[in-house]
Amino acid sequence: MKQPTIHDVAERAGVSKSLVSLVMREPDRVSDASRQAVLEAAAELGYRPNAVARSLVQRRTRVIGVVLSDLHNPFFADVADGIEEAATVRGYRALLSSGFLDAKRERAAVEMMLELRVDGLIMLGSMMKVTKIEKVAASLPVTLLGRHTTSKVVDSVGVDDSAGARAAVDHLVALGHERIVHINAGKAAGAPRRQSGYKKAMRRHGLEDQIRSVKANFTERGGARAMTEILESGDLPTAVFAPNDFAALGAMEVIDSAGLDIPGDVSLVGYDNLGLAALPRIALTTIGQPRADLGRTAVRLVLERLDDDRKTGRHEVVPPKLVVRATTGPPRHNTRG
Amino acid sequence: MKQPTIHDVAERAGVSKSLVSLVMREPDRVSDASRQAVLEAAAELGYRPNAVARSLVQRRTRVIGVVLSDLHNPFFADVADGIEEAATVRGYRALLSSGFLDAKRERAAVEMMLELRVDGLIMLGSMMKVTKIEKVAASLPVTLLGRHTTSKVVDSVGVDDSAGARAAVDHLVALGHERIVHINAGKAAGAPRRQSGYKKAMRRHGLEDQIRSVKANFTERGGARAMTEILESGDLPTAVFAPNDFAALGAMEVIDSAGLDIPGDVSLVGYDNLGLAALPRIALTTIGQPRADLGRTAVRLVLERLDDDRKTGRHEVVPPKLVVRATTGPPRHNTRG
């Protein structure tokens, strides 16, 4: 179990520890003979540099911490892919920890990352208060992903949720819909902009008297409850725009079990383009986000502060994309015009 | 950006660094006055112990590394939950890294964990060769999850796949099925035992002449191809047992689009009980695995080697559970008896 150290290698190769260190870091700065000897000794002993010791003296770990609010959300997996890729290219490594959809556990995860002295932090769909996050940002660069701030010390990346909502509404209007209800997810990350984007788009189409927004959240259950509420109101719209795919799924279940047809009786649009939205039995029309891009951008933002020492806040927005599937179609009775 | 150290705290509190260290570790060993002073100074400076330095001197990090073969597999998210929970209880923390379904990238992830000097390693659905993993196990405790070994140096946890297959067959036979086809996933992790369990169960029910197994893999596409093959054979069974939920989903799509009814014309059983199997539109009967339990067990195995220094290999098996939903029912024409 005892790992060999740089001293063991030095002794076996008959050189100083400094030389071994140099071989590990810049092999072509040493003579062929020494390099050979050191490499050989290292291989024989199974030497592996101790990143803990290195981090201590260099006062940086070359690790970017990633705190996910929820490991179960497939959305984050793709984002993490992008993060990992971009980090590797720049000579950093990514380390993940989950907040398990609980602000307290998320804080514990962040605390761990700080004690571990990661060089930068990316928070996916964080549930923590911005003021708390700003405090964290006093000790390292922090980028918020999938959530907007205007903070000077915390950067953020996200999709243009307003544009996404607009795309959904435009699509429905183009099909002939007017009575389009939005299920909103309150103040959750990204939700407010989706809601305001919906309202703005409705107005732009001269449908402001049709604006109707029902409060829910980002879960299947929340979507189901909201849809039940809509059905029970007796005032059935021709289309429903959900705040994300999970909520759309919940709504779908309720519509199905009410004996209504999608999209015959009511069209349905989600948001996120999760993998399951593509399943033939689901075939949900939704708004896709360039997930890997988001991850890459987040890494770039962190490294700009770290290596190029940027001091100002940056807030990047990438455009979303409409993905049309089978849950949207023309309204049964076109009430238009 | 410069973090305060234990010295800064000591100076401000007017005590020695050793005392500060003691307050952080065992607060009730110091006098009330000193404790108060130190805690106050620490809070004022925003002191946070440097885990890197601590790890260096203690020669252990209290971190359990978790390498996931695939972040996208929802199966792993639950397992990770169990790992995280069990680790926290025992005073360890879990750190994740993804192998992105690629043996090379997985090795890089493992290498990183080793350099970081994590205390133990849990590998979920690893794609690396066992001999490679055994080499890794020379420097720290390694537990393989969702994959079996008989290794003396590497532990493993998994579900009893044979029992799971038996449960599936028993359920179908109880409903009156006899012509039950198995789609198998070849040699992929867990697949051989599911196949042999199926065969054994069929024999036990006196149905050995009905044994029929079609080769595929663990993906949706693979399941679809196998199901197409079954349909084209012209010899339609009354029930299909897929190697996992993804493959079942593929089969489901093919059956749906052939205009056949599930379970009216053919019953379908999956394996894994993914979250999406519970969606009402899917409602897949499947075999559930106690995922969080698997995670907890893996942690226990690692810590047994670490803290109780066990030296022998352990290979734990936990029982799976049948989850009946809407894709199974009695066969249309009961050919029994």
Next chain:
DNA sequence: AGATCCGGATGGAACGTTCCAATAGCTTTC
């Protein structure tokens, strides 16, 4: 009163690296 004990606090070594100034041994230059 001197020896003993005890709780509380301290200073220095150690952990395994990197980094930097210094050195040794050559070659080149004037």
Next chain:
DNA sequence: GAAAGCTATTGGAACGTTCCATCCGGATCT
């Protein structure tokens, strides 16, 4: 042939902790 310059290598300090042996001052014992 001494000075200067180069290349390859080295030793020691530093990073921020923990751990251990030691110390200090007061109480308790004989």
